[in-house]
Amino acid sequence: MKNALTILLFPLLFANPLFAQKTEFDLNRTLKSDKPAEIKHKVATFVNENKGTPLALYLEALTEPKAQQAVDKYIELLTKFPDSLQAEDATFRIGQYYFSRGLYIAARKYFLGLVEKYTQSEYADDAMYLAVACLMASRKYESANTELLKFLSKHPGSPFAKLAKKDLKEIKSTTNGKYAKLKPRDSKGRFTLQIGAFSKINNALNFRTNFSKLGVSTKIREKKRNGATIYTVTVGSFDNRESAEKFGNRFQKRYAVPYRIVSKN
Structure with missing residues (x-):
């Protein structure tokens, strides 16, 4: 059975970027020796000298x-x-x-x-x-x-x-559903929250999928901007900007995602 020091050092240090720097202490070479006594000695020597x-x-x-x-x-x-x-x-x-x-x-x-x-x-x-x-x-x-x-x-x-x-x-x-998922009020309002914009449809779909896994219903809208196609991801439908902003603040606080209030037309 390998010495505990070998087990400790090998996975934590061997491929660790902390030691990509050039030093007189060649850790990778030391570990490749697979000799616990040698590892312990070289580490101790390096520490004492530095x-x-x-x-x-x-x-x-x-x-x-x-x-x-x-x-x-x-x-x-x-x-x-x-x-x-x-x-x-x-x-x-x-x-x-x-x-x-x-x-x-x-x-x-x-x-x-x-x-x-x-x-x-x-x-x-x-x-x-x-x-x-x-x-x-x-x-x-x-x-x-x-x-x-x-x-x-x-x-x-x-x-x-x-x-x-x-x-x-x-x-x-445990809480009997007290902290239920945040859901926007369903309406046929004039405003919605834009939470993402992508030049590629696949990126927009992946973004929407991530929120679907969290129980958040979103929509993808296609827009033309300066001759290019943009795919926006939106959530909710609101009668006025005040209700949209109120929900948007709660949404951003919970999911750490910024938003813009945009017209659905």
């Missing part, structure tokens, strides 16, 4: 066997090197630690911080869902319901999408 650098501090935290002490080192990394390559990963790991300890307020703080600061992070959907999981664990169902809908709208292909849908069903069952 004290005070973010990478050395990160490796110290990553290889620290005691969870609390590892988290302390990650927090030290964020304090000293908030903009380092390793800060993003450290933020996620701190959130995971607090979540595993049942400290949901602290965990949610780090997950939300990651989503806000690292918008293109590979952890973005993981952190966003886990932030909602903190609300679920704290039985804050109204906020969780809203954020789950936003999550599914933003990350429909996430591995956590199925769990998010199950959570919505659980909320509905």
Whole structure:
């Protein structure tokens, strides 16, 4: 059986972009040796020779066997090197630690911080869902319901999408449907909300499908603009701009999608 250090380091570091930088510490080559003793020795040597650098501090935290002490080192990394390559990963790991300890307020703080600061992070959907999981664990169902809908709208292909849908069903069952899906009043009004515009019909269809999965009925309208065809996605039908704006504000708050009030003609 492989040493626990090998199991820990290999999947987390081997293909990690944090280590794409050129350093005297050839991590990829070290891991390919598949010799736990050699890995441990080389990591320790690098750390000792590069004290005070973010990478050395990160490796110290990553290889620290005691969870609390590892988290302390990650927090030290964020304090000293908030903009380092390793800060993003450290933020996620701190959130995971607090979540595993049942400290949901602290965990949610780090997950939300990651989503806000690292918008293109590979952890973005993981952190966003886990932030909602903190609300679920704290039985804050109204906020969780809203954020789950936003999550599914933003990350429909996430591995956590199925769990998010199950959570919505659980909320509905637990609260007797108190936080039902937002639906516009059905009328033959003159106004509607435009929530998307695309030059290709397939993109518009995919956008509409994402909302259909959330139970939101939308329509695709074809328009000519400066000689080009635009496919807009709209939701609702309203008698006046006031009612359209009232619904639009609620819609944007729940699904984090901007809108425009447009005439249906």
